[in-house]
Amino acid sequence: MATPNVQTKPWLESRLPLSTFWRNHVSGYPAERDQPYLATLPGLILGALIFLAVSGAVLSLFYVAAEGSAFHSIQFIARSVNFGWLIQSFHSTGTTMLFAAVYLLLFRGILGSQYKGSGDLVWFLELTLFILLLLVGWLGFVLADGATGYWSLHNAAMAGARLGGLPGAIAEWIFGGPAGPGTLARMVVFHVVLALLLLVVASTLIIARRTTAPPVQRKPVALHPYYTAQYFTAFVIFALIFAILVFFAPHLGENHLNLAAANPLMVPAVLTPPWYLLPLAAIGSIVPTTLGGVIAVIAGLAVLYALPWLDRSRPGASTGLLYRFLVFILGLDVIALAIASAAPPSFITGILIKLFIVWYFLHFLVLTPLTSSTPVGATPVGATPAGGTESK
Amino acid sequence: MRRTLIATAALAITLLAPNARAQDTLNQPHWQSQGAFGSYDKAALQRGFLVYQTVCASCHAAGELHYRDLAGLGFDTAQVAAIAANVKLADGPATPDDIFKNPYPDPAAAAAAFGGAIPPDLSTIVSARPHGTRYVYDLLTGYAAAPSDMTLMPSHYYNIAFPGMQIAMPPALKDNQVTYADGTKATAAQEASDVAAFLTWAADPNLDARKEIGLRATLFLIFLTILAIATKRKIWRESV
Numbered sequence: 001m002a003t004p005n006v007q008t009k010p011w012l013e014s015r016l017p018l019s020t021f022w023r024n025h026v027s028g029y030p031a032e033r034d035q036p037y038l039a040t041l042p043g044l045i046l047g048a049l050i051f052l053a054v055s056g057a058v059l060s061l062f063y064v065a066a067e068g069s070a071f072h073s074i075q076f077i078a079r080s081v082n083f084g085w086l087i088q089s090f091h092s093t094g095t096t097m098l099f100a101a102v103y104l105l106l107f108r109g110i111l112g113s114q115y116k117g118s119g120d121l122v123w124f125l126e127l128t129l130f131i132l133l134l135l136v137g138w139l140g141f142v143l144a145d146g147a148t149g150y151w152s153l154h155n156a157a158m159a160g161a162r163l164g165g166l167p168g169a170i171a172e173w174i175f176g177g178p179a180g181p182g183t184l185a186r187m188v189v190f191h192v193v194l195a196l197l198l199l200v201v202a203s204t205l206i207i208a209r210r211t212t213a214p215p216v217q218r219k220p221v222a223l224h225p226y227y228t229a230q231y232f233t234a235f236v237i238f239a240l241i242f243a244i245l246v247f248f249a250p251h252l253g254e255n256h257l258n259l260a261a262a263n264p265l266m267v268p269a270v271l272t273p274p275w276y277l278l279p280l281a282a283i284g285s286i287v288p289t290t291l292g293g294v295i296a297v298i299a300g301l302a303v304l305y306a307l308p309w310l311d312r313s314r315p316g317a318s319t320g321l322l323y324r325f326l327v328f329i330l331g332l333d334v335i336a337l338a339i340a341s342a343a344p345p346s347f348i349t350g351i352l353i354k355l356f357i358v359w360y361f362l363h364f365l366v367l368t369p370l371t372s373s374t375p376v377g378a379t380p381v382g383a384t385p386a387g388g389t390e391s392k
Numbered sequence: 393m394r395r396t397l398i399a400t401a402a403l404a405i406t407l408l409a410p411n412a413r414a415q416d417t418l419n420q421p422h423w424q425s426q427g428a429f430g431s432y433d434k435a436a437l438q439r440g441f442l443v444y445q446t447v448c449a450s451c452h453a454a455g456e457l458h459y460r461d462l463a464g465l466g467f468d469t470a471q472v473a474a475i476a477a478n479v480k481l482a483d484g485p486a487t488p489d490d491i492f493k494n495p496y497p498d499p500a501a502a503a504a505a506f507g508g509a510i511p512p513d514l515s516t517i518v519s520a521r522p523h524g525t526r527y528v529y530d531l532l533t534g535y536a537a538a539p540s541d542m543t544l545m546p547s548h549y550y551n552i553a554f555p556g557m558q559i560a561m562p563p564a565l566k567d568n569q570v571t572y573a574d575g576t577k578a579t580a581a582q583e584a585s586d587v588a589a590f591l592t593w594a595a596d597p598n599l600d601a602r603k604e605i606g607l608r609a610t611l612f613l614i615f616l617t618i619l620a621i622a623t624k625r626k627i628w629r630e631s632v
Contacts, residue, residue, distance in 0.1 A: 075456040075515070078598070085598040086605070147520070221631050229627045233620040240613040247606020248428050251519065259595075260520035261455075261513060 030220030031227055032213070040234040041105045042209060045129070046202040047235065048098040053195060055091040063143075065185040070145035071261045086246075093246045095137060096253055097238065099276035102130055110307065111327045113372075117315030118212045120308045125205040127304050132198050134280060139191040141274050143184060146258030148271050153187070154179045155271075159290040167294065255342075272342045279334050282341035282353050283360070303364035310364055313372040323371045330363045421581075423525050423589050429607070431600045432593055434466040439572050440590025441465055443583045445475075446570050448514065451505075451561075453494040456515035457594055460488040464597050465590075507547045509560035518588075518595040525592045527553065532584035535563040 013019055062081055064073035077084035105126055109115060115123035142153040157179035160171025176186055221227075245252055251259065253275030257268050273281050283300040284293040303310070313319070337356035340349045424433040441462065459476040467475070472488050479486040479493050486493065496502035502510045518524030534553035538544055548558040565580045565587075572578055593599070 072456065079456060079461065080458075085602070089602075225627050226631050229620075229624040233617070233624045236613060236617045236620045240610070240617055243606065243609045243613055247602050247609060250602070256520055256522050256524075259516050261516070 025223070026228075027222060027224045029223040030216055031223050032216050033218055033221055033226075035227070035230070037230065037234050038104070038108055040231050041101055041108070042202065042206050043231055044234060044238050045098060045101050045105065046199070046206060048094055048101060048238075049195075049199055049202055052091060052094045052098065053199065055087050055094060056192075056195070058087050059091055060188075063188075065143070065188045067145065067150075067179075067181050067184055068262075070143060070184055074144060089246050089250045091140075092254070093242065093250060093252070095140060095274075096245065096276070097242050099133065099137065101238075102126075102133055103276075106130060106304070107327075107331055110330070111319075111324060113311055113313065113319045113323075115308045116311060116313070116317075122205065122208050122212060123308065124305065125201060125208055127301070129198065129201045129205060130304075131301060132194055132201060134277065136191060136194045136198060137276055138273065139187050139194070141258070141277070142187055143191060144258060145184065145262055146255075147260045147262050147266075147268050148255045148258045148273070150262030150264075151267055151271055152273060153183065157183060159293075162290055163294075167291065270344060275338060275342070278338035278341050282337050283357055285341075286354065286357055300360070303361065307364065307368070310368045311372040312369050320371060323368070326363060326367050326371060330360070333359050333363070421526070421529055421585055423585070423592065425589070425592055425599055426525070429603065431603065433589065435574060436586050436589040437465045437593050438467070439574070439576060439582075440586035440588070440593075442570050442572065443565070443587040444514075444590050447564050447583075448587065449493065450495055451502075451511045452514045453496070453511075454492040454515045454594060455494065455513050457492045458488070459486060459490055459492070461597060464593065506560050511561065514591055514594065516595045518592045520595075524595065525588045528588040528591050529584050531559075532565055532587065533581055 008014065009017075059077060062073055062077045062084070064070055074088065077088050079085070081087075109123055109126055138152075142149045142156075157171075157175040157177070160168065160175050161178050162168075163171050174186070174190065175183060255270075255272045255274070257270075258274075272278065280297055280300060284297040287293050287296045333356050337353065337360070340352040340356060343349050424430055424436065459472055459479070462472050462475060463469070469488075476486040476488045476490060479490075481490065481493060496505070499510050518528060521527045530553035531551060534551045536550055536552060538550035538558075542550070542557070544550060544558050548560055549562055550557060551559045565583045567580050568578050569580075569583060570578050576582060596602075
């Protein structure tokens with residue numbers, strides 16, 4: 001009814017200007033042309049997070065957060081609740097899709113050096129999203145109370161109880177001491193609270209990407225329908241991959257043993273977490289001591305946070321061919337690390353895991369500063385700051 | 393003389409056949425539920441349940457299964473009620489809403505019966521092992537005479553499919569251990585195959601529904617993907 005002739009705005013519009021919002025931020029929002037499909041990843045990640053929150057809420061109706069009962073309650077959901085198996089599979093496979101999207105987002109960020117200049121805030125938000133997601137993912141893995149998750153929680157709580165000082169106090173605040181009958185209930189609280197925080201971080205990330213985007217160079221296009229059509233397509237492709245995994249490979253990337261009930265008297269020979277935790281778990285377990293493992297994990301994440309400083313090329317300069325090649329090698333390195341640490345332990349895999357971890361740190365601490373300071377075509381020996389073609 | 397020959401032949405088959413099968417790469421055992429479009433063979437599931445109830449259930453629990461779940465094998469309500477009524481629990485015959493009977497009152501009693509080894513719960517054994525269906529079959533048919541250079545632990549048996557090659561479970565299946573109602577010849581291999589099919593169902597009772605919905609969802613989403621790409625290309629082409 002909002003015709004231009006009417007002087008006063010409709011009741012709702014005068015109080016809550018929804019159509020103005022739609023005009024300013026969607027239908028009339030000027031956007032850069034020809035963005036790639038993968039630029040929709042943050043939106044897909046937020047969508048997947050909401051989907052997981054909803055499916056998790058349904059699961060929480062039947063889930064019993066107590067040691068010994070949790071596994072049984074999930075089996076009850078899968079067997080005796082109407083379409084419970086589908087909701088449970090939505091939640092576990094949705095996690096796989098979400099992690100795949102976040103890993104891809106980080107890979108694109110490194111490949112395109114998107115952390116340079118004003119992109120650093122977005123990069124830090126992406127990393128924060130990743131770290132929170134690792135925590136929530138681990139908590140979910142533990143909540144399943146399978147044969148591996150049970151021992152993962154017990155090892156973590158025991159390691160926390162052994163730590164002294166401030167780390168020990170933090171661990172006690174989280175686990176409440178060595179794992180016992182009540183620990184899973186605490187883990188549920190952290191799983192939910194951190195998941196809500198994830199929603200906040202993902203929304204902030206999308207806003208930050210918009211506000212820090214460079215000004216539109218060419219004639220802009222309206223966000224709707226130009227990009228809503230692209231978003232819809234990306235969403236449908238995402239949903240198609242998701243559906244294939246849910247219905248035809250529901251346990252992809254999980255340790256088989258986590259589908260057996262935990263046995264408090266028997267530690268499995270191989271305690272591998274789900275695929276999305278494998279690279280960082282491998283880095284954490286390379287140092288034998290508890291505190292050393294924690295420091296190794298923090299170091300593995302800190303090199304990602306330090307990228308804006310480790311990459312010494314100027315903001316706006318295009319990334320070199322050698323750098324991009326090395327980033328692809330890094331991607332393969334992380335995948336190989338995950339595969340090697342999921343394989344049955346042997347002498348060879350032990351060496352390979354160490355090799356892949358060394359390469360991971362070598363890439364960030366040595367190769368990135370070296371190659372990013374070198375103009376394309378020059379020898380990668382010089383460590384002098386960039387005198388590239390785009391420097392003023 | 394003739395009986396001795398048959399007994400010797402039977403012994404030879406029992407001892408040699410597992411090895412022969414393990415090496416037979418051309419005639420691999422196959423289950424109808426395998427593959428993207430596979431569904432359960434209800435006749436095989438019912439045969440497998442007979443083997444399970446006659447042989448496995450005397451030592452193994454399946455704590456996630458209720459007798460009512462057996463409707464998924466194609467039994468009607470009366471048949472399920474009859475199956476449950478045949479099971480004697482501590483407080484009288486079982487009802488369809490009872491969990492599968494645990495043969496031992498507690499894990500300690502089970503451990504005492506097998507020299508410390510507790511028979512695992514079989515509810516999810518197939519999904520908890522890599523290639524679980526095949527693993528169950530290989531394990532049940534994998535008993536053989538131990539090599540001469542191997543010393544078995546007390547009350548353990550040589551089994552080529554079990555990690556470590558020795559298992560506390562005695563060989564469970566032999567020919568004609570059960571009589572199938574549908575006239576299928578009850579060889580030990582057939583029994584192993586059927587019980588593997590049953591345990592696959594036990595671990596994943598929703599496989600048929602999952603694949604059926606999955607096929608519909610996938611076809612729909614493929615169609616929607618084509619439509620979405622075409623729409624997006626048209627919009628991008630026209631907004632010059």
